[in-house]
Amino acid sequence: MAGHRFPVPRFEGVSQEQFIEHLYPQRKPLVLEGIDLGACTSKWTVDYLSQIGGRKEVKIHVAAVAQMDFISKNFVYRTLPFDKLVQRAAEEKHTEFFISEDEKYYLRSLGEDPRKDVADIRKQFPLLEGDIKFPKFFKEEQFFSSVFRISSPGLQLWTHYDVMDNFLIQVTGKKRVVLFSPRDAQYLYLSGSKSEVLNIDNPDLAKYPLFSKARRYECSLKAGDVLFIPALWFHNVISEEFGVGVNVFWKHLPSECYDKTDTYGNKDLTAASRAVQILDRALKTLAELPEEYRDFYARRMVLHIQDKAYSKNFE
Numbered sequence: 001m002a003g004h005r006f007p008v009p010r011f012e013g014v015s016q017e018q019f020i021e022h023l024y025p026q027r028k029p030l031v032l033e034g035i036d037l038g039a040c041t042s043k044w045t046v047d048y049l050s051q052i053g054g055r056k057e058v059k060i061h062v063a064a065v066a067q068m069d070f071i072s073k074n075f076v077y078r079t080l081p082f083d084k085l086v087q088r089a090a091e092e093k094h095t096e097f098f099i100s101e102d103e104k105y106y107l108r109s110l111g112e113d114p115r116k117d118v119a120d121i122r123k124q125f126p127l128l129e130g131d132i133k134f135p136k137f138f139k140e141e142q143f144f145s146s147v148f149r150i151s152s153p154g155l156q157l158w159t160h161y162d163v164m165d166n167f168l169i170q171v172t173g174k175k176r177v178v179l180f181s182p183r184d185a186q187y188l189y190l191s192g193s194k195s196e197v198l199n200i201d202n203p204d205l206a207k208y209p210l211f212s213k214a215r216r217y218e219c220s221l222k223a224g225d226v227l228f229i230p231a232l233w234f235h236n237v238i239s240e241e242f243g244v245g246v247n248v249f250w251k252h253l254p255s256e257c258y259d260k261t262d263t264y265g266n267k268d269l270t271a272a273s274r275a276v277q278i279l280d281r282a283l284k285t286l287a288e289l290p291e292e293y294r295d296f297y298a299r300r301m302v303l304h305i306q307d308k309a310y311s312k313n314f315e
């Protein structure tokens, strides 16, 4: 595939000061190695998680294929006790299954009432809390959520962005993450916060010709690695092995900028949603014009937006 590829830089033994003063302000993805994450990286085996994590019911994504697609919804939601989910996600073939014996599982843990509560594994899995330390690279009051990410081997999660800053902690297993800059959104064929291009390694360029222009940042995560994913950076995740991850979202901006009904960390900022609604109204108004005039004023509006709202500071 054509297009630019960049490795995500890796940093070993970074201090709180180095991260906050030098790395964080660049707002680019990076992998932190050697962060003290507690005992989870050695303790969280399938047996241990099944015993200590308990039998709490969790809602999971189940698919017959490895490449999960949120737009066409090629998966179903099911519930399983946490211990069963861990056991099934760790096996390649299942004797008990919902769709097929080689179905894939994905857990993105939720709050007690997902419509109202954000996920915090310390609350939903209190017996595991003592095993994991989150990187202390943001203030406690900025914390938003902590989420279990447990996936079957081979599972690929669709490309999407979130609106909060994020540490993706790889606790066990290997994962490949491909990221795209928010500045390349125009090449990603977006439907809401998700990209329509599922097969990022072998994309259908007849259908998605602009995708080859997207700059691709790539890293492999192993147990103990922490990937910093700045808000709005698109990410696509492939679990190369059964793996357990935890991601921590935190608020980079003042709390009032975020949508108060957002429990996932992926609803657009309130000012962005308002701007989009106003644009939709402007488009309805433009539709009152004959085609030749609509086209002319639409082009002028695009130029006006570029002039007034695009940042001059990004490469």
Ligand SMILES: O=C(O)CCC(=O)C(=O)O
Residues within 6 Å of the ligand: 149, 150, 151, 157, 162, 166, 167, 168, 175, 235, 237, 245, 247
């Ligand atoms: O690691 C995963 O399974 C997905 C991670 C992710 O999408 C996130 O941290 O926002």
